Amino acid sequence: MGLGQKLEDARNRKGISIREATESTKIRSDYLSSFEAGDFNINLPEVYLRGFVRLYAHYLGLDHDAIVADLEVELGMSSQNQRKSLGSITSNEMSDTKDSSPSTKKNSLRSANRALIPKVVLAVAAVIILLVPVLFLVISNDSDSEVMFAEENNDLTVAEKTPEISEVSAQGILLNNELKLATIGPIERLIICDEGETPKKYHEFSNLPIGWEKAIEFKNSFRCYSSSLENLRFAVDDGPEKKAEGTGAGNFSWTK
Structure with a gap:
């Protein structure tokens, strides 16, 4: 059974609609529909894609580690198909080159x-x-x-x-900002995106306990995804500690 079919069957067994799943996980409905259709070639960084699939699997009561492993297989098959198509194009170009005459x-x-x-x-x-x-x-x-x-x-x-x-x-000019993170409750998934870097730099953390702390350097702006916003506290440079807006899974950003 494919990964998308597993997700769809698990949701149907629970009697949950796509809309209800979106409201609970804060994951866009078109992403969830693509996951269940087995289409993982969406415009998302792989770190976000893995995080969303893991969160959705956990919400449906599935083994999220096994689901992520299935996702890796799906992504690997997709990249192999792309390589094959590129190889066929190259072979056609080579045959066309061989057919060209010496005068040309x-x-x-x-x-x-x-x-x-x-x-x-x-x-x-x-x-x-x-x-x-x-x-x-x-x-x-x-x-x-x-x-x-x-x-x-x-x-x-x-x-x-x-x-x-x-x-x-x-x-x-070279001075970076410092983001200080702390948890007041357990957080299953936390992703920090340094949007000032080129290319963007991602920091990913899983299964964070109460009292976890971390300092991360970034340039000018960042975006944060947390599976439990109410359990996250943050501060920038020497500024005061702040509470992330919202509850449950969600995103927030900060710009200098």
């Missing part, structure tokens, strides 16, 4: 050579244009060296202060 190849080489000549000329011109300012700077530095030695003390003072200013500016 010669014409292509001539066209490529003619197209390459303007590029070479432009590259040489660009190198010459770049070298002119460099030579000018070298000559200017030589002529200014006498003035620099004559005003050595003043120049040293400025040179010493400039790195300090640049270092402070660099530290300000």
Whole structure:
């Protein structure tokens, strides 16, 4: 039996509608319908996909670890099918290339050579244009060296202060925010998405006990998913501890 059929049968046994499941789990109804149809190629990061399937399986009273294992198999089969289709396209392209005549190849080489000549000329011109300012700077530095030695003390003072200013500016630019998390009750699933990173960075935690604490660095903004919002507390940098809005499963975000 496929994974989607298992989920649908479990929901039907409980006499629960898709709408009721959505209200209880806070998972969108179109996602739940796709899960039960066995379609897991939806626009979601895999970490969120696994989390939602695990939460839905737990809600239906199924072994969520076994369900997640079935999901891994489904995802693996999907990626294999994609690789096969890519392989067939590549083989067709290779056969088309073999069928091309020698005269066509010669014409292509001539066209490529003619197209390459303007590029070479432009590259040489660009190198010459770049070298002119460099030579000018070298000559200017030589002529200014006498003035620099004559005003050595003043120049040293400025040179010493400039790195300090640049270092402070660099530290300000590179400084990350800190997210402090704490639980006042058990949380089955917690996912933090650092939306300031490129690509986005995810932190995933499972089966968190009461009193669990964690500090995570992030850039400018984050999004949080928790299976029990009422049991989560958070603080940003040196700010006060806050309570996550809502109860049960849900999301919230913070932006600098």
